[in-house]
Amino acid sequence: MSEPFDLAIIGGGPAGYVAAERAAHRGLRVLLAEHRHLGGVCLNEGCIPSKTMLHSAKLFHYAVHGAAYGVKAEQVTFDFEPVQARKSRIINQLRKGIAQLMKKGKIEVRNEAARLAPEGGLLIDDEPVAARDILLATGSAPARPPIPGADLPGVLDSTGILECREAPRQLVVIGGGVIGCEFACFFGSIGVPVTVIEMLPEICPAVDAAIAKTLRRELAKKNITFHLNAKVDAITPDTVQFTVDSQSQMVERDLVLLATGRTPNVAGLGLEARGVDFDRRGIRIDDRCGTNVPGVWAAGDVTGRVWLAHAASRMGEVVVNNLTGRPDRMRYHGVPGVIYTTPEVATVGWTEEQARAAGWPVQTAQWPMTANGRYLAEHEDERGIVKVVLRTDTRAVVGVHMLGAACSEMIHGAAAMVEMELRADEVKDLVFPHPTVSEVIRDAIWQSYP
Numbered sequence: 001m002s003e004p005f006d007l008a009i010i011g012g013g014p015a016g017y018v019a020a021e022r023a024a025h026r027g028l029r030v031l032l033a034e035h036r037h038l039g040g041v042c043l044n045e046g047c048i049p050s051k052t053m054l055h056s057a058k059l060f061h062y063a064v065h066g067a068a069y070g071v072k073a074e075q076v077t078f079d080f081e082p083v084q085a086r087k088s089r090i091i092n093q094l095r096k097g098i099a100q101l102m103k104k105g106k107i108e109v110r111n112e113a114a115r116l117a118p119e120g121g122l123l124i125d126d127e128p129v130a131a132r133d134i135l136l137a138t139g140s141a142p143a144r145p146p147i148p149g150a151d152l153p154g155v156l157d158s159t160g161i162l163e164c165r166e167a168p169r170q171l172v173v174i175g176g177g178v179i180g181c182e183f184a185c186f187f188g189s190i191g192v193p194v195t196v197i198e199m200l201p202e203i204c205p206a207v208d209a210a211i212a213k214t215l216r217r218e219l220a221k222k223n224i225t226f227h228l229n230a231k232v233d234a235i236t237p238d239t240v241q242f243t244v245d246s247q248s249q250m251v252e253r254d255l256v257l258l259a260t261g262r263t264p265n266v267a268g269l270g271l272e273a274r275g276v277d278f279d280r281r282g283i284r285i286d287d288r289c290g291t292n293v294p295g296v297w298a299a300g301d302v303t304g305r306v307w308l309a310h311a312a313s314r315m316g317e318v319v320v321n322n323l324t325g326r327p328d329r330m331r332y333h334g335v336p337g338v339i340y341t342t343p344e345v346a347t348v349g350w351t352e353e354q355a356r357a358a359g360w361p362v363q364t365a366q367w368p369m370t371a372n373g374r375y376l377a378e379h380e381d382e383r384g385i386v387k388v389v390l391r392t393d394t395r396a397v398v399g400v401h402m403l404g405a406a407c408s409e410m411i412h413g414a415a416a417m418v419e420m421e422l423r424a425d426e427v428k429d430l431v432f433p434h435p436t437v438s439e440v441i442r443d444a445i446w447q448s449y450p
Contacts, residue, residue, distance in 0.1 A: 004130035005031045007323065008122055010114045010269065011137035013040015014309040015300030017098050019135055019316030024105030026324045031131065032107055033114035033124055038098045041139050041301075042309040044091060045159045050182060051340055052087045053162070057189040058342050061222075068380040078190045080165050087162075116270035116296070123270070133295050135319055136269060136276075136283060137312070140262040140301035147174070147258075149235030155256040158183070167192050168254040172240045174232050176203035178339050180259030181219065185341040188222035195251045197230045197242050204339065208351040208401040210366070210387055215345055215403055218383055222342075264302045287329040289319045311335045334419035336411040343384050346407035349399035349418040352389050361392040367444035369404040374435040379405055386440040390448055395423045400441060410438040417441075424449040 007023045009016045012034030020032045037044050056078070063076045102109050114124045121130045142157035144150060158179050171187050173180045176198030188194045196203070203226065204212045216226055227249070233241045239250045264282040277284045277292040282304025285291055289299050297319045300312030314330065321328035339345035355362045369375040369384030384404025391398055400414035417427060424445050432439045 002130070003029075004121070004132055005029050005108075006131075007031070007133050007135060007320075008114075008129060008131035009033065009135045009137060010122065011040065011135075011139055011300070011302070012036075012038040012098075012109075013137060013139045013300060013312065014042050015137035015139075015312035015316040016040065016135065017102065018313040019137065019299065019320050020107050021101050021105055022317055022320040023323070024107050026320065028320075028324070030105070030107045031110065031129065032102060033110045033112060033122075035111060035113040037095055038102070038109070039091075039095055040137075040309075041141075042312075043094055043098075045162065047309055048091060048094060049087045049162050050158075050186075052090055053083060054182065054186050054340055054342075056083045056086070057186045061189040061342065065380075078167065080167070084163075084165065113268070115268060116274040116276070118270065118273040133297065133323055135316065136291075136296065136298040136302055137300045137316065138265040138269065138302045139312075140264050140307065142258065143261045143263045145174070145232075145258060145260045147232050147235060150258060152235055152237060154237075154254065155235055155258065157258050161255070161257050164255075169193075170252055170254045171195070171257065172197065172251055172253040172255070173257045173259055174240070175257075175259035175261070176200070176226065176228075177206075177259060177261065178204060178337075180257065181215070181339060181341050183257055183259065184224050185219060185222060188219065188224040189342065191223065194222075194224045195240075195253075196224060196226045197232055197240065197251075198226065198228050199231055201229055203228070204345070206337075207339070207345060207347055208387055208399075209353060211345055211347065211385070211401045211403050214383060214385060215339070215341065215343070218343055218403070219341060221381075262301065262307060264304050266302060287331075288322050289315050289330055290322075305330075306332055306335060308335060308337060331419070334415050336415045338408040338411065340408065343379075343382055343404045344407045345401075345403050346411035346414075347399075347401040348411055348415045349397070350389055351399055351401065352387070355389055355391075355398060360398070362389055362398070363392050363448055364389050365444045365447040367440050367447060369437065369440060371443070372435075372437055372440050375404060375437050375440075377435075386444045388441065388444045388448065390424055390445070394421075395425065395449065396421045397424065397427060397445070402440070404437065404440075406437050410436075410441070413438065414441060 006028035008031040063073045112125045171194045173196045184194045230242045230244045283298040299315035318328045336348040366387045387401045389399030397417045
């Protein structure tokens, strides 16, 4: 067996390739095993392709509804072929960029399946490979719920629906979470009637309740119908059958999207033989991203901790930092989340409901986006709000939740406030550029502590 690698990584997604690049930059000898494409689900089947398509739908929507801005267009069409071609071009360009990063770092990339070896190191297509430390970053896959008829033609998951070549006559989305709402927004924006069936009392249950309710009302303007507290009973070739308050209902369908969450990719990794602690929810890790087995680490979706690409990348960095002499730990409370609908949702920190459930003394304040000059100038008939959550004992900002265009591009500022535990007075002393939508954060805080 050759000289052991300092770090071997299984999985080339946001956790794996970022960890590989950071480790190589610190002088470690790194192996990255990825049996599919570099970039993982985010680049190939998730974040990038879906946001590329959502941008096309947004442009179409604005073209059709441009009269309010003095821009009138006729016979506007949406053509899937160039949308798909552009999506593929962007994916390929970014794949090449990651490959170049790996080459620059002298990282050995193996396009083969890998798993833990029972006695140490790993096996790549049954070839033993020695490594001092191993990072598991195998990501996740769409969950397949046990619904009768879920295997029928025209029933797709979030990967399959990205390959649509034409608009369906009617789309039914099972699941009103982030993925379900984003695809509902895409198809609704291009004129497809969409029905969203959600089993909980509100869509996007992890989002602040006021934000989620307002998002649902905004999405309803795009030909999207929501059924809440609904249980799907069966899918037939032509319909989806569901129950609301003990009343059986039915909606016609062309395509069905199963948007019922994701499941960690833990199978086939040799976890049992190596003694790594895991279950169907993911690999268990500590705040350093270490498993119960010394020298075996895990990061990203495979841990089941948080299903976000940027969190996965940060977890990979935490591992590398701990391997190279900088003690570090993963802090989840400052990780922002975004829903790329129109309007967008961006959130970080504690919701009001979470803070009160934890027994914290909190107060909140809301500010409408329509009170902001930049927002009002650029967004006709589109509501938005920002809600801040502050502790009354310390006056620290513990949560910021926004609905409105450009929220994704300013949530990092709010994340810094939460992570650094800035007090309301400290935020009020900051100078925000005018006119920008970002001013709403400061305006909301002024409402809390004038």
